[in-house]
Amino acid sequence: MRLLLPVLVLVALMAMLMLRGYVHSEILADHRVRSEASTDKVPEKILDGGPVIDTRSGRATSLRMPDRRLVLTFDDGPDPTWTPKVLDVLKKHHAHAVFFVTGTMASRYPDLVKRIVDEGHEVGLHTFNHPDLSFQSKKRIDWELSQNQLALAGAAGIRTSLFRPPYSSFADAMDDRSWPVTEYIGTRGYITVVNNTDSEDWQKPGVRQIIRNATPKNGKGAIVLMHDSGGDRHQTVQALDRFLPDMQGKGYVFDNLTEALDAPTAHTAVAGPELWKGKAWIFLVQASEHITDVLVVGLSIIGSLVIGRFVLMLLLSGIHARRVRRKDFRWGEPVTQPVSVLVPAYNEAKCIESTVRSLMASEHPVEVLVIDDGSSDGTARIVEAMGLPNVRVVRQLNAGKPAALNRGLANARHDLIVMMDGDTVFEPSTVRELVQPFGDPRVGAVAGNAKVGNRDSMIGAWQHIEYVMGFNLDRRMYDVLRCMPTIPGAVGAFRRSALERVGGMSDDTLAEDTDITMAMHRDGWRVVYAEKARAWTEAPESVQQLWSQRYRWSYGTMQAIWKHRKALVERGPSGRFGRVGLPLVSLFMVVAPLLAPLIDVFLLYGVVFGPTEKTIVAWLGVLAIQLVCAAYAFRLDRERMTHLISLPLQQILYRQLMYVVLLQSWITALTGGRLRWQKLRRTGVVEAPGGPVAKQRTRKDSDERRPVG
Numbered sequence: 001m002r003l004l005l006p007v008l009v010l011v012a013l014m015a016m017l018m019l020r021g022y023v024h025s026e027i028l029a030d031h032r033v034r035s036e037a038s039t040d041k042v043p044e045k046i047l048d049g050g051p052v053i054d055t056r057s058g059r060a061t062s063l064r065m066p067d068r069r070l071v072l073t074f075d076d077g078p079d080p081t082w083t084p085k086v087l088d089v090l091k092k093h094h095a096h097a098v099f100f101v102t103g104t105m106a107s108r109y110p111d112l113v114k115r116i117v118d119e120g121h122e123v124g125l126h127t128f129n130h131p132d133l134s135f136q137s138k139k140r141i142d143w144e145l146s147q148n149q150l151a152l153a154g155a156a157g158i159r160t161s162l163f164r165p166p167y168s169s170f171a172d173a174m175d176d177r178s179w180p181v182t183e184y185i186g187t188r189g190y191i192t193v194v195n196n197t198d199s200e201d202w203q204k205p206g207v208r209q210i211i212r213n214a215t216p217k218n219g220k221g222a223i224v225l226m227h228d229s230g231g232d233r234h235q236t237v238q239a240l241d242r243f244l245p246d247m248q249g250k251g252y253v254f255d256n257l258t259e260a261l262d263a264p265t266a267h268t269a270v271a272g273p274e275l276w277k278g279k280a281w282i283f284l285v286q287a288s289e290h291i292t293d294v295l296v297v298g299l300s301i302i303g304s305l306v307i308g309r310f311v312l313m314l315l316l317s318g319i320h321a322r323r324v325r326r327k328d329f330r331w332g333e334p335v336t337q338p339v340s341v342l343v344p345a346y347n348e349a350k351c352i353e354s355t356v357r358s359l360m361a362s363e364h365p366v367e368v369l370v371i372d373d374g375s376s377d378g379t380a381r382i383v384e385a386m387g388l389p390n391v392r393v394v395r396q397l398n399a400g401k402p403a404a405l406n407r408g409l410a411n412a413r414h415d416l417i418v419m420m421d422g423d424t425v426f427e428p429s430t431v432r433e434l435v436q437p438f439g440d441p442r443v444g445a446v447a448g449n450a451k452v453g454n455r456d457s458m459i460g461a462w463q464h465i466e467y468v469m470g471f472n473l474d475r476r477m478y479d480v481l482r483c484m485p486t487i488p489g490a491v492g493a494f495r496r497s498a499l500e501r502v503g504g505m506s507d508d509t510l511a512e513d514t515d516i517t518m519a520m521h522r523d524g525w526r527v528v529y530a531e532k533a534r535a536w537t538e539a540p541e542s543v544q545q546l547w548s549q550r551y552r553w554s555y556g557t558m559q560a561i562w563k564h565r566k567a568l569v570e571r572g573p574s575g576r577f578g579r580v581g582l583p584l585v586s587l588f589m590v591v592a593p594l595l596a597p598l599i600d601v602f603l604l605y606g607v608v609f610g611p612t613e614k615t616i617v618a619w620l621g622v623l624a625i626q627l628v629c630a631a632y633a634f635r636l637d638r639e640r641m642t643h644l645i646s647l648p649l650q651q652i653l654y655r656q657l658m659y660v661v662l663l664q665s666w667i668t669a670l671t672g673g674r675l676r677w678q679k680l681r682r683t684g685v686v687e688a689p690g691g692p693v694a695k696q697r698t699r700k701d702s703d704e705r706r707p708v709g
Contacts, residue, residue: 055186332439374398444525511556
């Protein structure tokens with residue numbers, strides 16, 4: 001059920017995009033099939049007759065316009081730019097006309113259809129998608145007509161009996177392919193209207209030539225073909241403004257078709273279900289237009305954010321690496337004082353021995369406090385049975401990780417505190433590297449370099465890329481900007497005095513590591529990143545576990561941002577973090593990931609509806625940028641590039657999962673829902689590469705999985 005609402009949102013967005021593609025003729029698009037055909041089946045009276053063809057009674061009838069009666073017809077609209085200008089000119093000269101509209105345009109611009117009708121003009125059908133009906137089935141023809149009528153009903157509350165086939169011209173151009181369509185159209189209740197005077201305005205021959213083409217000879221009546229859509233129609237508008245008064249001065253009258261033929265109006269009012277179906281259709285089309293506009297804006301925003309973030313990461317992470325890797329770089333005097341390592345543990349029986357033994361191999365003096373948070377699997381007994389010096393077990397009833405860390409802090413003997421997870425192992429140099437930044441008295445906390453140990457599965461490999469590129473490259477950037485958002489729970493260090501000043505670990509949020517880091521910034525402490533302080537952690541190995549972990553992280557981060565929101569208006573260090581750190585964290589960790597799937601949504605849209613090649617090239621360009629950033633991050637972390645082979649698949653699958661997780665977190669936050677802490681199942685396969693624990697385990701059982709990394 002937790003997947004249902006995010007999935008429904010995604011389905012709704014795709015449905016809106018598909019609807020937009022449909023009404024923009026990107027599905028079943030306008031096309032014409034050119035081929036020669038005979039005229040053997042077309043009656044002579046039709047070929048030699050007038051431009052109005054009526055086959056409704058089963059017999060073919062041809063009608064001409066009376067002398068000095070002109071019916072102006074405009075095809076392919078309504079157009080938001082040119083149709084209003086045409087209507088203005090017609091109104092100026094008190095003339096009527098017939099507008100043969102397509103369903104796609106009528107659906108997109110219903111207000112123009114209503115204006116056409118309200119100002120006394122007639123409307124005719126020009127199909128929905130403008131295909132060549134001579135090569136379509138009867139089912140497709142019926143569909144084109146019914147969809148066009150649906151758009152008219154929703155836009156103006158009418159039906160019409162006038163129809164003009166796309167790509168039609170004079171009656172004598174009828175052939176054995178188009179004539180059966182005309183006959184069938186008549187059985188559906190429509191009068192087919194072609195023309196006998198073509199202005200050829202679509203060729204833009206100039207105003208004078210359009211007027212000459214549109215002028216009938218010898219005072220004859222005519223149906224004149226013009227266009228109010230399909231391109232730049234300024235020549236049509238200018239020609240119309242001269243043509244109307246000139247011809248009216250010669251005694252010509254500009255009527256609707258039914259007015260010219262002294263026939264009943266072609267419009268029929270619709271009501272009831274037909275009317276409401278039309279209105280519902282127009283509403284959905286308009287919604288798809290607006291939603292797509294919003295998505296385009298969102299895509300522009302995410303594009304700017306992604307590119308901006310990549311530029312910042314590449315620039316600032318390079319600055320950070322050059323700074324801390326200088327031969328003369330020192331945080332201050334070397335830190336050699338003992339450290340208290342706090343290991344909160346809840347049911348970590350499979351991992352805790354490796355964790356503790358890795359700490360015992362530390363090159364820096366440590367005391368280890370394992371805080372057993374009410375485990376039911378014998379975690380505490382395992383540690384006690386190891387009988388290791390400087391390792392103590394503190395037991396408490398299950399109260400959560402923040403309470404366990406605070407309990408450990410109260411029992412710690414030293415002023416420097418290292419915190420790690422019960423499923424994590426340290427390298428021998430990790431603690432030493434982690435505490436060296438405390439040589440600078442301004443540093444209150446240090447973030448270490450968390451590594452994915454179980455990266456041999458696909459999900460593990462994807463998380464490995466995420467940790468190296470998304471987390472560690474980010475930490476370098478945030479270090480330079482002095483607004484590090486999170487000290488990872490797997491490997492972090494604190495001054496006891498700094499922790500006590502901010503009240504210790506809080507259980508106000510589900511992301512206690514982000515919460516305490518933000519509190520440190522607001523209290524004026526520097527929070528830095530120690531790249532050499534590597535810790536190997538066990539990442540979730542199933543989608544279910546990954547979902548639970550990231551859902552908690554996402555929701556907890558939102559809680560932390562909200563908790564510290566007052567920093568935006570405060571002064572001093574808190575205000576600096578609030579006006580620099582909080583916006584960056586919100587943009588890059590909450591907003592950008594939420595909008596990032598728009599790239600993939602528009603990728604899918606472009607591949608299906610076009611332009612396919614440009615869409616694929618654009619997506620590959622974005623992927624190339626990400627690959628460059630990932631390769632740079634891997635180089636900084638001295639990781640093998642082979643894992644980047646799975647990056648394209650990660651972008652297609654893994655990122656979508658992260659998006660749905662974040663979307664669900666947003667929904668939980670906006671609806672005021674509560675999320676409980678969820679314990680992940682561990683396997684205990686992660687060990688520090690090359691360390692004594694790994695060597696001991698490998699000798700102990702060669703059939704077990706070999707150390708990772």
